[in-house]
């Protein structure tokens with residue numbers, strides 16, 4: 001399984017570019033830059049050094065929500081959520097040629113996203129997480145329902161740690177996306193290595 005870091009600079013004990021540098025250096029497969037509260041200009045300024053770091057390590061960079069920022073920094077793709085442009089608009093109307101990932105929360109959304117040109121899906125939240133307070137986790141059964149609907153890669157998100165990730169091996173998920181476990185770590189490189197050891201088992 002692949003391992004993706006979803007950024008959250010507010011959880012970080014170090015400056016975000018340093019967390020990204022450590023995770024990328026430790027071998028994470030990709031960075032999903034998700035800082036929804038920033039303006040496009042602010043996100044662009046933050047994305048520039050992160051693009052430089054990921055370029056040096058050959059790590060995939062996906063920008064969440066903001067297609068214009070993804071294009072401006074020549075990221076590998078965009079991750080579209082509820083408040084973003086729909087995948088079909090990004091692909092057909094705009095003609096974006098990069099990766100188009102979609103954040104999905106039901107089998108119907110997953111099917112629709114694939115039909116409209118999504119190249120991968122991020123599905124969750126699978127396990128309990130402080131990032132989705134008061135919301136019941138959807139569990140591995142939900143992941144399986146999504147996998148049954150689509151042929152594109154599906155990445156599991158929500159509550160992924162070195163303790164929960166092993167239960168996803170063999171589930172069919174192409175990867176896992178992690179926020180708290182790495183952003184919030186004293187040593188993001190160590191947290192990344194621990195998760196990679198599980199994911200590559």
Ligand SMILES: Cc1ncc(COP(=O)(O)OP(=O)(O)O)c(N)n1
Nearest residue numbers: 080081082083084103104105124125
């Ligand atoms: C039921 C439901 N509605 C909306 C959201 C927010 O989804 P999304 O746009 O994917 O944003 P994040 O998942 O990145 O917070 C949701 N999670 N669930």
Ligand SMILES: Cc1ncsc1CCOP(=O)(O)O
Nearest residue numbers: 124125129131158159179180
């Ligand atoms: C963006 C997002 N969508 C579902 S859970 C989540 C946050 C990541 O969860 P965690 O911090 O538990 O890795």
Ligand SMILES: [Mg+2]
Nearest residue numbers: 081103104105
């Ligand atoms: Mg979501």
